Amino acid sequence: MxxxxxxxxxxxxxxxxxxxxxxxxRRRFFRxxxxxxxxxxxxxxxxxxxxxxxxxxWSNEELDYNVMGQIVELGGPSFASGHYFGTDDLGRDLFAxxxxxxxxxLAVGLVGALIACVVGTLYGAVAGYFGGRTDxxxxxxxxxxxxxxxxxxxxxxxxxxxxxxxxxxxxxxxISWMEMARIVRGQTLTIKGREFVEAARATxxxxxxxxxxxxxxxxxxxxxxxxxxxVPLMILTESFISFLGLGVQEPLTxxxxxxxxxxxxxxxxxxxxxxxxxxxxxxxxxxLFFVGDGLRDALDPKDR
Amino acid sequence: xxxxxxxxxxxxxxxxxxPGDMPWTRPRYLHAVNGVDFDLEPGKTLGVxxxxxxxxxxxxxxxxxxxxxxxxxxxxxxxxxxxxSPRRMKxxxxxxxxxxxxxxxxxxxRMTLGRIIAEPLATHRPDISASERRRRVAGMMERVGLLxxxxxxxxxxxxxxxxxxxxIARALIAxxxxxxxxxxxxxxxxxxxxxVVELLKELQRDLGLAMIFIAHDLSVVKNISDEVMVLFLGRxxxxxxxxxxxxxxxxxxxxxxxxxxPIPDPVAERAKRIVPMTGDMPSPMNPPSGCVFRGRCPRAxxxxxxxxxxxxxxVHRVACLHPGPLQAGEVA
Numbered sequence: 001m002x003x004x005x006x007x008x009x010x011x012x013x014x015x016x017x018x019x020x021x022x023x024x025x026r027r028r029f030f031r032x033x034x035x036x037x038x039x040x041x042x043x044x045x046x047x048x049x050x051x052x053x054x055x056x057x058w059s060n061e062e063l064d065y066n067v068m069g070q071i072v073e074l075g076g077p078s079f080a081s082g083h084y085f086g087t088d089d090l091g092r093d094l095f096a097x098x099x100x101x102x103x104x105x106l107a108v109g110l111v112g113a114l115i116a117c118v119v120g121t122l123y124g125a126v127a128g129y130f131g132g133r134t135d136x137x138x139x140x141x142x143x144x145x146x147x148x149x150x151x152x153x154x155x156x157x158x159x160x161x162x163x164x165x166x167x168x169x170x171x172x173x174x175i176s177w178m179e180m181a182r183i184v185r186g187q188t189l190t191i192k193g194r195e196f197v198e199a200a201r202a203t204x205x206x207x208x209x210x211x212x213x214x215x216x217x218x219x220x221x222x223x224x225x226x227x228x229x230x231v232p233l234m235i236l237t238e239s240f241i242s243f244l245g246l247g248v249q250e251p252l253t254x255x256x257x258x259x260x261x262x263x264x265x266x267x268x269x270x271x272x273x274x275x276x277x278x279x280x281x282x283x284x285x286x287x288l289f290f291v292g293d294g295l296r297d298a299l300d301p302k303d304r
Numbered sequence: 305x306x307x308x309x310x311x312x313x314x315x316x317x318x319x320x321x322x323p324g325d326m327p328w329t330r331p332r333y334l335h336a337v338n339g340v341d342f343d344l345e346p347g348k349t350l351g352v353x354x355x356x357x358x359x360x361x362x363x364x365x366x367x368x369x370x371x372x373x374x375x376x377x378x379x380x381x382x383x384x385x386x387x388x389s390p391r392r393m394k395x396x397x398x399x400x401x402x403x404x405x406x407x408x409x410x411x412x413x414r415m416t417l418g419r420i421i422a423e424p425l426a427t428h429r430p431d432i433s434a435s436e437r438r439r440r441v442a443g444m445m446e447r448v449g450l451l452x453x454x455x456x457x458x459x460x461x462x463x464x465x466x467x468x469x470x471x472i473a474r475a476l477i478a479x480x481x482x483x484x485x486x487x488x489x490x491x492x493x494x495x496x497x498x499x500v501v502e503l504l505k506e507l508q509r510d511l512g513l514a515m516i517f518i519a520h521d522l523s524v525v526k527n528i529s530d531e532v533m534v535l536f537l538g539r540x541x542x543x544x545x546x547x548x549x550x551x552x553x554x555x556x557x558x559x560x561x562x563x564x565x566p567i568p569d570p571v572a573e574r575a576k577r578i579v580p581m582t583g584d585m586p587s588p589m590n591p592p593s594g595c596v597f598r599g600r601c602p603r604a605x606x607x608x609x610x611x612x613x614x615x616x617x618x619v620h621r622v623a624c625l626h627p628g629p630l631q632a633g634e635v636a
Contacts, residue, residue: 202401
């Protein structure tokens with residue numbers, strides 16, 4: 001049988017697997033070396049946070065009475081004493097403390113980004129899709145909230161309701177969604193003018209379903225990119241709060257709190273107390289930024 | 305036979321500046337469609353032609369409340385579609401479906417073919433089971449010339465012509481009575497255009513569809529239409545059965561349009577005489593008084609500025625104060 005070229009093309013197309021836009025983006029992402037390195041770093045940091053405790057010789061609350069009072073001489077990083085990262089000023093194991101700090105910092109970042117994604121996306125998509133007065137009221141509200149200095153509000157919250165991790169999560173969630181809502185609204189405005197949304201409206205699909213089925217899936221690229229860049233921002237915010245001494249409360253700790261402690265004692269020559277938390281802090285941020293960058297390249301609509 | 309759709313005095317106005325923007329701004333309107341009326345019988349095709357910006361697409365969107373319209377759109381001589389609330393309009397949306405101009409843009413890039421085509425069915429017939437829906441989608445795909453095994457693919461994997469077939473399948477899956485085609489072939493290659501037009505004609509014959517076929521290509525419209533309506537600046541200039549309009553155009557605008565159609569024969573094309581049109585499309589925000597076409601009309605006289613010509617006549621309606629066949633002095 002002789003195949004025309006068109007039939008040959010069609011046959012070839014049928015032989016290949018269906019490629020979703022997501023599969024295309026995944027391929028582009030894995031071709032990006034920097035993004036892969038970022039991903040590897042991130043996997044390492046997350047692994048450290050999840051499984052680091054099983055490697056630790058000491059718990060994060062135990063005081064090592066042998067090194068107490070002689071931190072500078074005896075509290076340094078050593079395999080012999082079991083303090084891989086040394087001890088902090090009170091003789092607590094810094095390795096276990098760093099594991100815990102990384103856990104808390106990642107959790108803060110993830111919760112903040114998650115709240116931003118869910119609330120910000122829905123808020124922005126609703127405002128953008130309905131437009132007109134709804135849009136005006138919703139976005140002016142965001143403008144007003146954004147005009148309030150958030151650090152001030154966060155500090156007030158922490159002072160009023162006590163320093164707890166729940167309040168910290170709530171406070172960070174409160175501020176994180178607004179920027180996302182703005183970005184999503186802008187993207188929604190461009191998507192709602194596309195013909196496939198019009199086609200859905202002409203067919204009689206209801207507005208909530210259009211938002212969830214046609215608009216949000218086409219926003220996911222932007223959301224994913226922004227969320228990965230939002231996580232480090234949240235971590236930084238939490239670190240700043242902790243650095244001010246208002247963040248998580250002892251015995252809990254975060255990378256920001258550890259860095260703050262380490263910075264306070266650096267004059268006595270215990271550089272490891274600053275170095276190790278700082279290293280993990282930087283690794284996390286680098287990893288997230290590179291992954292975010294890679295995602296942006298992979299999902300860029302111009303390449304599609 | 306009673307008309308499926310009868311449109312009376314359809315007006316679409318867009319507000320350009322809102323009255324409340326500044327205390328001193330007065331509302332300004334763009335009158336996109338102005339007093340259009342026509343009847344469409346089941347199984348027939350109405351071709352709508354005109355330049356860019358003459359209100360063809362807006363007319364289509366006004367019929368189904370996609371843009372705010374006033375007037376009367378009587379469906380099967382019973383229901384005025386324009387008087388319905390969005391909720392009560394919903395059942396009629398399955399009976400009137402649209403095919404869009406840009407084949408790829410009218411398909412959601414994140415949805416598979418199967419879900420795209422099934423959407424009208426899922427919206428209007430939630431009682432149909434998923435397996436039955438899938439079966440119907442596969443049947444419809446075969447019908448429009450797509451391989452059913454492509455059901456899990458994404459729009460970007462298809463060519464323009466195939467995408468338009470997907471758009472047609474989506475429009476027909478809910479078994480509509482009226483199909484509004486908004487320049488369905490303008491974005492396609494000429495060879496693909498012919499295929500899609502033939503497909504539409506075939507489906508229309510088999511399913512007894514009525515069609516409103518919008519295009520700016522007169523030869524495509526000639527191929528598919530029973531009746532043709534020529535619009536200029538949102539107004540009907542001439543409306544007639546196909547043969548009459550193409551063979552015996554009465555309106556100078558129709559004559560100019562027809563004379564601009566290229567003839568696929570170089571000798572005949574060179575010998576062809578065209579009707580030159582001067583000037584630009586007048587602004588729809590500030591339309592000329594009297595006849596909107598008078599600024600570009602070779603026959604314009606002083607009374608054209610005073611009197612707004614109404615489309616008159618029985619079957620062959622012409623909105624011109626000085627209608628008539630093309631005269632010798634008007635061609636170049």
